[in-house]
Amino acid sequence: MKIIGNGAEAVIALEGNTVIKTRIQKHYRLKEIDEGIRRDRTRTEARLISEARRCGVPTPVIRDVTDFEIKMEYIDGTALKEIINIALSEQTGELIGRLHSCGIVHGDLTTSNILLKNGKLFLIDFGLSYLDKSVEARGVDIHVLFQTFKSTHENHVELIRAFKKGYARTFSDAAYIIAREKQIESRGRYA
């Protein structure tokens, strides 16, 4: 078993072609609260990963879920941040459009959480995902992604334009969300 990620909330290990995500204990909070949160979030994450796939968003196949642990398929792909171009950005827009049509907000959209494998984009890390159909939540979701475009990719203006094109193709409310994202940007908080 190899540790491949270590976040604020969970440790990610790789065993063969299975990823094991374990939510770690937090000593600062009461055991009852700690275990409740870890159990609820583990269950919600697994559920949303499967639900996203039913909505046409490729995600890892879940192999097992226990109290604080999810075992899922390892997507042996390339992170979008290494290879992004106009066509892939448009394809990302379609992907997120399908996710949002389904009422799922990813909560941590970055070009590291989108992988390309065999010409297909996969969405990973649903650790902060939740169900929310509000314009604001979806607006923040795409805003966070645009921020990573801006901070790591030179041609972000074209990338964002392409994303919006794809997003509008798969999501009928896209125009409202795109307008809200502009407002969110002017507030300048989620940096």
Added chain:
Amino acid sequence: MPYNCGHENLMSGISILGLEGTAWNLSAAIVDEDDVVVENTATYKPPTGGIHPREAAQHHANHIAGVIRKTLEKRRGRINAVAFSMGPGLGPCLRTVATAARALALSLDAPLIGVNHCIAHIEVGIWKTPAHDPVALYVSGANSQVLSYRAGHYRVFGETLDIGIGNALDKFARSAGLSHPGGPKVEELAKHATQYIKLPYTVKGMDFSFSGLATAAHEASRKYPLPDVCHSFQETAFAMLVEVTERAVAHTGKSEVLLAGGVGANSRLREMLGVMCNDRGIGFYVPEKRFMGDNGAMIAYLGLLMYKSGYRTEIPDSKVNPDYRPDDAVVTWR
């Protein structure tokens, strides 16, 4: 000798007078580059219930002349600028104090500096502790935010979606028959708890929410002993705050946490933040109590930083802003 120059600069050092009065605490202070020279405070205490904005403003209007006079008596030399809280805060209180600040600046022939109240809490903490560039958890009656400096602004990484943690504690305390301010009484009662009662834990992305928690705690207090509900309220609310603080630390890669604001006096909150920081191997800093609640010294000190960076507020631009966000303020001193 080079030391002479330094010494002379020190002797002719800068003095700033700061006025704070965003809520129930009216306070005036003079600071120089080394320390607080003098501070005087008059606190509005509601006879029953919570803070009434108009009555708090009336209190400030009645006491501000006396507080300023007492403070000026202890000045050493010239006042280089008058700093005041421009917001966020209660509109009537802000306007009363801003009016006094303008009059004082004119009579002292000193420039005016309008400061952001939230940032003053953080900067005074950085001044009075070894912290340099922390993730700050700022918790008071009306405000609950996780902030950190980056590229010209204090960024808000997470904040309350409804009411501040202090107001949530007060609201619950009042519904349970405890008098204002409720926070210290809830803390005291929590020490006698024997069980934890499940209450709603609401973290959405990087933000948190307290109004549902306050309501649920009120309902629970009809069925369970009050100490148990107080304990459960604190454990739930503070865990939410610490979780978002930890996420901001992980996201920014910073190695310090600073606790700021009046609710920072709570020893259970300090303990929980201390455990998180210890587990992550990072520094945790809390200024002494007089710099945690609203105080004039923090306004004067941020005024001093802004003054040295060349910042001035012209009278026509000195209008208060009850919703002044810390991320709207341009940081000119870092």
